[in-house]
Amino acid sequence: MEAEKFQIDLGNLMAYDPSHHFPSLPDSREELTRKCLERGTELVQAVANALFSLPSSEDPDGPIVTLPEPTTKLPREKHLPKPKPPTKWEQFAKMKGIKNHKKDKRVFDEQTSTWKRRHGYDRVNDDKDIPIIEAKPTDEPGEDPFAKRKAEKKQRVEKQEKNRLQNLKQAMKAGALPSHVQLAATALPITGTKTEVPEKANKQELENVAGMAAAATASGGKFDKKLPGEKPAKHPGKYRKFLPVVEGKGLGSQEKQQTDKILNKLMSQSSHDILDVNKAVSMYNVKAEKRRKHEKEKGASSSNSGKLKPKKKSFKKSATKKSSKKSAPKKH
């Protein structure tokens, strides 16, 4: 079949002919277009052959076929949705093995002896429907039980709201915030993937900033009025300490100790610099050379003193070079 040489991606309705090659470009534009369309017709026919032979189901609008998955991989538009982390309650329920079960929407209300909604307006056990709360021995005198009930309810609602927020924060950290929820404290991130909950300034940071602000006057905040309960700003650096001027028994020797310490430190640091062996050796060599030169000159003028020198030298070399007593200094 001719279709064999085309690459067909039925999911994208695409056909590609990798074998075609223009030996030489056609001269005119029309010629080029005509050739391309000819080729295109072949390709589209190949796709159509595959497409129209797919099993189709009839519809009033026309035959409908199910396309296979595209084989050409193209990138996604947005990242994959991340799974929502379980809420605190869900974690707890899983740990305890608690399962959801459906509850009736309508419940029999014994207060009014009617059927009422479980939640919402005109619900069962509504506070409004309680005309009398029986006094208990544990009740404190002077406390309104109705107001107490109301306050408790309010607290429960607040607590639930707090929990909800916490769960949303967790979801946000996992990057799985529901699309309709935005946490207003964060700037709108340009991407859906990177979201960070802004950190609260902690106590230390706040103190630092407050201290800085307090010390921002010419006097360093010395003459500013303090607020009630305000502590003086913390001094950031070290204080200088001075040693006593007069020497005493205990503290007085501190100055000596200090100077000793510094001196020792300096000495120990430069101890390896005190004797440079190489330098010393070269210095010694140079000196010796000079001396020799000097003596050589003298020896040329008066041979008397020349006799003394070799003798001195022979002190070392006498064992090896006894025969060349006179010639040795000349060679050197």
Place this chain on the structure above:
Amino acid sequence: MLKIKTPKTQRAARALEKRAPKLVENGKKTLILHGTKTSGVLNDVLTQIYHLKRGNAVKYTKKNKEIRPFESGGETSLEFYSLKSDCSLFVFGSHSKKRPNNLVLGRLYDHHVYDLVEVGVENLKPMESFMYDKKLAPKIGSKPFFAFIGEGFESVEELKHLKEVLLDLFRGEVVENLNLAGVDRLYVCTAISQTTVFFTHCALRLKRSGTTIPRMELVEIGPSMDFVVRRHRLPNDSLKKEAMKTASQQSKKQVKNVSRDVVQGKIGKIYMPDQQVGGMALSNDIKGLKRQRREAKMKNSAKEDQAKKRKTDS
């Protein structure tokens, strides 16, 4: 404490839902915009691409000074526009002495630039210059065919890239079901040299061939132009890896109690539990139970009747 912002209206909620990342995505939208200067040719090209993509494209008409997709820092406002208009493909036109009739085709992933191809436009033949039977004109948003011709698309790196971008740009939504009566357009892309691609848009005419497979006939309806590839930038590997992720193919949830029949079509079985009338919770706001008005009416009519009778009696 953080404040939660939720949409105030259901409509806004739906709009946000549409933009959220999904497991199976909807078609990519295209943003069409231009730089500080455009030529007449480029204006034409941008409008025509907008027409081809109609329904799935957003066209900006103002000049954009700060967009330079290939330069670092030049993509920030582009990314912002993409976020704003929820587009993940863009076509950016610019015209300069160095790069006349310049068209940058690019893709975005998560509203960040993914890859870019820069092409120069030559030999533009706009839609208006083609004469054809208007009955053949393709419908807006119909699924197009593609024909890529030439070995260049495989051997040359730039063209290979361009092929992928063109396919992504024009293919529209990935569909599962396709109506065979609705296939009516084809894009032909031919690599005529190492750098040049001849691009044209055709209508399809399905002719009878005697078999179930119709004979395809092409009618060129334009626009047609040459793309000369200039610069291009491939996605970096880590980004590519992330963008290519697909949802693991879950087996579809088995539909219970529904079967299909050739004659009867879709058949569903319904199991009804015993209706225990005695134990049923009835509320007072069930409409059927509102007898009062009806009863009152009957009572009234009975009284009137009696009154009438009395009248006649007397």
